Amino acid sequence: MPRTFPLSVIDFAxxxxxxxxxxxxxxxxxxxxxxxxxxxxxxxxxxxxNAADRASSVPSLLIAHxxxxxxxxxxxxxxxxxxxxxxxxxxxQFGTLAEMYPGRIDLGLGRAPGTDAKTVGRALRRPFDxxxxxxxxxxxxxxxxxxxxxxxxxxxxxxxxTNVPIYVLGSSMYGASLAAALGLPxxxxxxxxxxxxQDAVNYYRENFxxxxxxxxxxxxxxxxxxxxxxxxxxxxKYQDVVAKRVRRLxxxxxTTLRFAGVGTGGKAAAYLEDFAEQARADELLINxxxxxxxxxxxxxxxxxxxxxxx
Numbered sequence: 001m002p003r004t005f006p007l008s009v010i011d012f013a014x015x016x017x018x019x020x021x022x023x024x025x026x027x028x029x030x031x032x033x034x035x036x037x038x039x040x041x042x043x044x045x046x047x048x049x050n051a052a053d054r055a056s057s058v059p060s061l062l063i064a065h066x067x068x069x070x071x072x073x074x075x076x077x078x079x080x081x082x083x084x085x086x087x088x089x090x091x092x093q094f095g096t097l098a099e100m101y102p103g104r105i106d107l108g109l110g111r112a113p114g115t116d117a118k119t120v121g122r123a124l125r126r127p128f129d130x131x132x133x134x135x136x137x138x139x140x141x142x143x144x145x146x147x148x149x150x151x152x153x154x155x156x157x158x159x160x161x162t163n164v165p166i167y168v169l170g171s172s173m174y175g176a177s178l179a180a181a182l183g184l185p186x187x188x189x190x191x192x193x194x195x196x197x198q199d200a201v202n203y204y205r206e207n208f209x210x211x212x213x214x215x216x217x218x219x220x221x222x223x224x225x226x227x228x229x230x231x232x233x234x235x236x237k238y239q240d241v242v243a244k245r246v247r248r249l250x251x252x253x254x255t256t257l258r259f260a261g262v263g264t265g266g267k268a269a270a271y272l273e274d275f276a277e278q279a280r281a282d283e284l285l286i287n288x289x290x291x292x293x294x295x296x297x298x299x300x301x302x303x304x305x306x307x308x309x310x
Contacts, residue, residue: 007309012045015053024055025062038304046078053248075101095159109169111169111170135181170187183209185218238262244291261303265303269307
């Protein structure tokens with residue numbers, strides 16, 4: 001029978017070997033369409049810069065493109081790296097998206113730059129201490145989207161009154177404490193950094209302050225899925241995924257797969273049920289991993305029927 005909590009998807013708009021950025025964007029569109037057909041709740045894109053294997057440097061543009069070619073699935077940033085931007089500019093971008101696709105847009109906000117120090121300082125021309133303003137910037141951005149700007153005589157058009165839901169992203173206690181203090185939903189990046197998952201989620205739930213945005217704490221947790229028709233085939237795919245991460249990240253690439261459901265669709269589904277309980281998660285964000293776009297798509301197709309999303 002169908003499970004009782006929603007599942008969503010993270011897509012890094014990966015530029016696989018032998019692909020161009022154009023190919024990767026087309027792959028992301030096809031994956032979102034497939035996710036919509038299967039009944040996934042939302043799909044999010046992450047901001048990365050100076051990354052030759054990522055086509056998601058501007059999540060708002062990718063969301064606009066995918067939104068035009070899907071109908072019902074929620075679309076969002078998971079996330080926009082807010083220290084790289086003026087909150088006002090982000091409010092205009094996501095306010096525009098909300099007017100284009102009403103009721104379908106999310107805005108996840110991260111504190112990290114999503115790139116290296118040289119790119120931040122010289123190319124993006126952002127001060128290295130910009131992240132110190134993250135709490136105030138989140139609040140300012142939220143006010144723009146509500147139409148209650150903190151700057152007299154200034155509103156975000158489009159944006160004002162769209163109330164695009166904001167999610168605080170993180171992989172440490174910092175994001176958990178901020179989300180709890182502001183009464184916002186919290187998304188933990190356990191699909192690649194799971195060390196502090198339980199401590200962060202426990203703190204968030206125990207210290208959550210209800211707000212006009214959210215009455216009760218809400219946790220989204222990232223998890224990897226490598227699924228296939230047999231356990232043996234899934235294990236072969238998983239080893240390809242491990243090799244891909246090690247090539248990209250070095251030895252620590254293995255540790256980023258700490259939370260991964262590997263096996264048949266049924267086995268992966270059982271893993272996710274256990275993981276959601278362990279993480280105290282209300283919703284899971286799945287990274288369907290593969291060393292090729294076909295492997296990632298096949299992982300989704302092998303998993304979805306076992307969960308009976310629709």
